[in-house]
Amino acid sequence: MHRALLISEVLLEIFTHVNRILRPEPLPTIGQKSLARKSLAALATTCKAFHEPAMDLLWAEVDHLEHLMGCVTRLHPLIYDYTGIRREYNWSLSVEPLSAVEAHQFLRHSPRVRSLDITSIRFVHLLPVFPIETCVFPRLQSLRLACRPPTCEKLNLFLSHTLRRCTLLVVDNYLKSIVTRCAALEHVSLQIYHGGTECELSLLSDSVRLCKRLVSLSCPRLDWAAWKHLSDLPTLRRVKMHELRGAPPWPLKQDTVIFSPFLYVTTLSFKVQSVACIISVIQHSQFPSLKEFKISVGVLSSAEAEQLFCALSNCKACQTLEKINIISSARGPQDPPDNSLTVIPHFLCFTQLRTLQLVFYDSCIYLDDDILLEAMSAWPHIRTLEIEDSDRRDPSVTFRGLLIALRLCPHLHTLRASIDLVNVNIDPNDEQIQHSSLRNLGFSTVSPIADADALARIISAVFPKVAEVGDFMNESDAFVDPEEWHEVNMHLKSFKNTALLGYDDTGAASNT
Numbered sequence: 001m002h003r004a005l006l007i008s009e010v011l012l013e014i015f016t017h018v019n020r021i022l023r024p025e026p027l028p029t030i031g032q033k034s035l036a037r038k039s040l041a042a043l044a045t046t047c048k049a050f051h052e053p054a055m056d057l058l059w060a061e062v063d064h065l066e067h068l069m070g071c072v073t074r075l076h077p078l079i080y081d082y083t084g085i086r087r088e089y090n091w092s093l094s095v096e097p098l099s100a101v102e103a104h105q106f107l108r109h110s111p112r113v114r115s116l117d118i119t120s121i122r123f124v125h126l127l128p129v130f131p132i133e134t135c136v137f138p139r140l141q142s143l144r145l146a147c148r149p150p151t152c153e154k155l156n157l158f159l160s161h162t163l164r165r166c167t168l169l170v171v172d173n174y175l176k177s178i179v180t181r182c183a184a185l186e187h188v189s190l191q192i193y194h195g196g197t198e199c200e201l202s203l204l205s206d207s208v209r210l211c212k213r214l215v216s217l218s219c220p221r222l223d224w225a226a227w228k229h230l231s232d233l234p235t236l237r238r239v240k241m242h243e244l245r246g247a248p249p250w251p252l253k254q255d256t257v258i259f260s261p262f263l264y265v266t267t268l269s270f271k272v273q274s275v276a277c278i279i280s281v282i283q284h285s286q287f288p289s290l291k292e293f294k295i296s297v298g299v300l301s302s303a304e305a306e307q308l309f310c311a312l313s314n315c316k317a318c319q320t321l322e323k324i325n326i327i328s329s330a331r332g333p334q335d336p337p338d339n340s341l342t343v344i345p346h347f348l349c350f351t352q353l354r355t356l357q358l359v360f361y362d363s364c365i366y367l368d369d370d371i372l373l374e375a376m377s378a379w380p381h382i383r384t385l386e387i388e389d390s391d392r393r394d395p396s397v398t399f400r401g402l403l404i405a406l407r408l409c410p411h412l413h414t415l416r417a418s419i420d421l422v423n424v425n426i427d428p429n430d431e432q433i434q435h436s437s438l439r440n441l442g443f444s445t446v447s448p449i450a451d452a453d454a455l456a457r458i459i460s461a462v463f464p465k466v467a468e469v470g471d472f473m474n475e476s477d478a479f480v481d482p483e484e485w486h487e488v489n490m491h492l493k494s495f496k497n498t499a500l501l502g503y504d505d506t507g508a509a510s511n512t
Helices: 008-022 030-044 048-058 100-107 152-156 174-181 198-208 224-231 276-283 302-313 369-378 399-406 452-462 482-500
Strands: 115-118 142-145 165-168 187-190 216-220 238-242 267-272 292-300 323-331 355-360 384-388 414-418 440-444
Touching (some): 008 030, 008 048, 030 048, 152 174, 174 198, 198 216, 198 224, 267 276, 292 302, 369 399, 452 482
Parallel strands (some): 115 142, 165 187, 187 216, 216 238, 238 267, 292 323, 323 355, 355 384, 384 414, 414 440
């Protein structure tokens, strides 16, 4: 064996690379996980030098506590069948707790565990032999708890002082125990989407205020005192918040709370039914490092939309914001169906914008050639522009106006917008109007496509990297037949195949 393989750091790097290849991030399949575990187990039994680093990786991520229970000789045949497949039934019924010797068998590999996913606590009663304050996973860094622990003492078995990441699917009194015992917590995610009493939400806010080193937080809505605490955290980078179905309304009054600037927060994400409180949060603070803003709103009136756009443009993120994603499912009850929102001018101050996605299913977004040209002038780095609304009127953006604006954004690769495709008087042989970086194209139009062949010829010439065009409103569009877009895309495919074979569109051999 080469002398380099006797160095534990070198071996660990090699085995880590093997593990990464066999179970790629972020979501490896069950088969990939199984193959990676079998490969690491094989490496661990190769020789003494390989054993420790391979076993560290093999047990680093445990997605079922039963795997560790399977290390106990008496329990192994109860947990696994003769082929080594884990049984699904509740094998722990009427099973005696672990003896002192069996506890050592269970603990043999628990110090190696870095990430633990607990989906059931039905066999925790087998672990009463450990002292109350014992943590059986002393090096645990990530914990996902999908069930409610029977007692706080049992919960302490899984709470390591090294814990950095915690994901919970329940909110109860144990939450405070977790954040108090695990002072090093940096990433907290509460994946709860239904219910939530005023008492539970108050408990959540109180628990968040106990976290002093948060880097990312994903949870239901917080009270204003918790928001104040977050604004004072120099470690905070990402905040993701959602509104619980059936939960009490978010209180609007916050006269006594003064936020500090969220100096280092780079990402804000919200999913709410009403936007009023989000507007208040943004209006009363600053986000000088903000790079990504995302919000999904159930009902957004034109007045609230105007306030949201103004608040966002005044939150001191003009030089940093790169991505904006706003989704609205319904307009305000007082808004007329044909009311148009003037969104784009509010966002012209964001000079570093890379992605703008506006999806308003029940409202209209006003866009014409002049606004589009001004936007492209203000956003030289734009890569994705998607504007989807419910406007059934003829689009105000012409094809020629689109091409003029696109000259100013050479990096744009995705475009979805409503375009007038009736009057397309473009010479497809004019190479000066070619945009070679655009790859994903979606058009919405209320008028029938007069000549699919001519339109496909122009698109093929102007956007040579576009393989097909989608009409992203065609599911609810009564004006444009989806078959017409199918015909356009069939022509596009034909033109691409012809070009690959070295012929022009007349069938003659190309000079190139």
